[in-house]
């Protein structure tokens with residue numbers, strides 16, 4: 524994966540914190556993905572502006588103790604793109 | 613709004629995640645497969661704007677997050693934009709489910725400004741002759757296509773919905789081609805569910821097994837072709853229950869995640885539940901929270917305690933919850949029976965009979981009963 528790649532959510536999809544469910548959800552036409560904590564934390568930073576390197580740096584700062592964070596994030600992005608949640612330019 | 617402390621039921625039942633707001637039964641079209649109740653013409657006391665806004669607040673406070681505005685034709689309501697804006701501001705993901713009639717560029721823009729997230733347009737067929745014969749309007753088809761293009765241009769994600777039955781299912785290739793050309797993000801090819809007006813017309817709607825197999829195969833060919841072209845349009849093919857071996861997990865279970873509020877404020881666990889011989893509560897008399905958690909109607913088929921044999925001891929009961937209550941009632945007269953669609957149901961023969969009757973029914977589209985106020989009044993009196 525190219526570290527300069529910039530991801531955005533698929534157009535028309537929305538990430539949102541749901542107090543009632545105590546988690547982030549990804550909302551799309553007539554559907555919803557219920558996200559775990561790490562998926563929510565990564566997707567929150569996907570804004571169509573930050574590239575992958577900045578995204579990982581930002582998360583590393585927030586979670587300095589997380590081992591193999593860069594690797595996990597990259598794997599998640601590939602998976603999320605495959606599922607059609609996010610797209611890159 | 614009244615504040616309720618959690619009741620016993622609330623601790624075991626989950627929150628309603630989905631709210632379907634049927635704003636009105638008024639509609640310019642008259643599809644013979646419409647799921648609206650047969651006596652819709654008797655129900656003309658629509659909730660006011662203020663009443664709907666109150667419903668939105670209550671549902672959101674309970675945890676609902678996906679919501680659909682439907683009908684009838686929701687665009688008939690002049691306050692649609694106002695309701696969308698309120699829903700969006702509360703944090704709902706807002707879907708408009710429309711025939712496309714009543715839409716124009718100005719309204720698409722106004723809905724966009726109100727924060728509407730998604731518009732789903734329904735198509736009846738691939739061409740205007742068939743679509744016109746089905747919906748009772750010869751101009752509707754061209755209008756729908758123009759509006760689908762405008763919706764796409766305005767930047768909305770677009771899901772197209774095509775209700776399939778024996779009169780249009782052989783057009784499947786042309787239907788999918790049309791959806792590709794319109795740039796849909798997803799297409800629902802849904803064989804019609806046989807409730808409401810569709811049940812009345814069911815032997816004239818059900819496709820043959822050969823038609824169904826051919827359509828499924830064609831859909832699969834399109835999936836491969838689209839994938840090869842790098843087009844990520846999703847194709848969803850919904851088989852008619854009458855040809856399935858097992859029933860659908862209707863609404864994810866009774867009173868599990870879904871609620872419908874009808875034009876007059878009646879609250880239902882699914883949009884066809886009005887067919888059942890039960891009384892459903894209304895938001896005009898009761899808070900939504902107590903309807904969802906405490907009402908007899910919502911608890912009637914919740915969980916497993918109500919299940920008859922063979923469901924009661926079946927390993928698949930967590931998968932399909934014994935099937936659809938409306939279908940069980942329409943076919944057997946008992947809303948608590950196993951859905952006859954299930955091959956394990958003692959009433960499964962009814963489905964086989966219906967398939968045979970359908971094979972004998974040679975009515976053309978024009979001979980089916982159209983869903984309109986004149987026909988509906990016959991049922992209001994009956």
Ligand code: SF4
Nearest residue numbers: 639641642643646684
């Ligand atoms: S199915 Fe047809 S008649 Fe029924 S509400 Fe939809 S557009 Fe109107």
Ligand code: SF4
Nearest residue numbers: 923926928929934954
């Ligand atoms: S017997 Fe009941 S629970 Fe088992 S598969 Fe059939 S409908 Fe589902």
